[in-house]
Amino acid sequence: MKVLITGASGNVGRYVVKELLSKGETVVAAGTNTEKLKKIFGETVDVVNFDFADEKTYEKALEEVDRVFLMRPPHLGKPEDLYPFIDALKSHNIKLVSFLSLMGVEKNTIPPHHKIEKYIEKLGIPYAHIRPGFFMQNVSGIHSVEIKENNEIFIPAGKSKSSFIDAADIGLSVATLLHESEKYKNTAHTITGAESLDYYNIAKILSEVTGKKIIYKKPGFLNYRSYYIKKRGLDKNYVNVTVALYFMTRMGTAKMVTNEFYHLTGRKPRTFLEFASENVNCFV
Numbered sequence: 001m002k003v004l005i006t007g008a009s010g011n012v013g014r015y016v017v018k019e020l021l022s023k024g025e026t027v028v029a030a031g032t033n034t035e036k037l038k039k040i041f042g043e044t045v046d047v048v049n050f051d052f053a054d055e056k057t058y059e060k061a062l063e064e065v066d067r068v069f070l071m072r073p074p075h076l077g078k079p080e081d082l083y084p085f086i087d088a089l090k091s092h093n094i095k096l097v098s099f100l101s102l103m104g105v106e107k108n109t110i111p112p113h114h115k116i117e118k119y120i121e122k123l124g125i126p127y128a129h130i131r132p133g134f135f136m137q138n139v140s141g142i143h144s145v146e147i148k149e150n151n152e153i154f155i156p157a158g159k160s161k162s163s164f165i166d167a168a169d170i171g172l173s174v175a176t177l178l179h180e181s182e183k184y185k186n187t188a189h190t191i192t193g194a195e196s197l198d199y200y201n202i203a204k205i206l207s208e209v210t211g212k213k214i215i216y217k218k219p220g221f222l223n224y225r226s227y228y229i230k231k232r233g234l235d236k237n238y239v240n241v242t243v244a245l246y247f248m249t250r251m252g253t254a255k256m257v258t259n260e261f262y263h264l265t266g267r268k269p270r271t272f273l274e275f276a277s278e279n280v281n282c283f284v
């Protein structure tokens, strides 16, 4: 049987694919852009056109599949957007779904991940929720523009700390859960990096690896929101969700460090210094 990976071209999905292949699993990579998937994975996996918003794509995607990595594309802001596909998982007797959730969501009902976890559990689908901290890829991806162009980090996180984790480590954790599906049935895992850093620490590390003087600008919420919507042209709903997340971060919700990654994989999580050194081209 095969493992279906939704968001296979995304930050985490691409590593879930890679790690499952190295465990000898047969993988189906799913997304709305199959050309992009073929370019990333070549002939190593089956590729399928899959759209959460189009129920006609579900049947083909779930052919010969018994385990699923489920992620919520960031622009699908309502939990209900994922319910039709979760219903389809139920009727296909999936033996494990690993949902890419969010650290702290068990106590925080605001992010959509909370309701999605509950919906999976309510339907009685065997689950292994993965609840990571902030991705290091946020810094090398969406927030790298200001680092490259202005030598500054423009994130409204105040003085708060985050236990950043590399998406590669999340991918390895998810692959472990899906590969050992019986062992991890009906479990939830909060995984983080090894240390909690504020954005002054991040600026110092980035300055070290790039040889440029990078500063943390510490914008307020309104300034950040209007810059990202008006100047960067990002989707308003997406920016609003990030404002809510950075608000929570300021309340201290992102700073916890856990040992769960080590328990799952027997490895230490990658540090931000290692990550930044390997991805230096994203910042210069």
Ligand SMILES: NC(=O)c1ccc[n+]([C@@H]2O[C@H](COP(=O)([O-])OP(=O)(O)OC[C@H]3O[C@@H](n4cnc5c(N)ncnc54)[C@H](OP(=O)(O)O)[C@@H]3O)[C@@H](O)[C@H]2O)c1
Pocket: 006, 007, 008, 009, 010, 011, 012, 013, 030, 031, 032, 033, 034, 036, 050, 051, 052, 053, 071, 072, 073, 074, 100, 101, 102, 103, 132, 133, 134, 135, 138
């Ligand atoms: N960033 C963080 O710090 C953080 C922390 C914890 C949790 N999370 C959660 O992680 C999730 C994002 O994961 P990610 O960063 O790996 O994703 P990502 O890099 O943003 O990629 C999004 C993926 O969704 C696919 N997609 C877009 N629209 C789709 C649709 N209508 N139907 C099916 N697939 C679609 C895209 O592929 P196609 O283009 O091929 O469709 C792409 O592979 C979010 O739910 C976020 O809340 C993020």
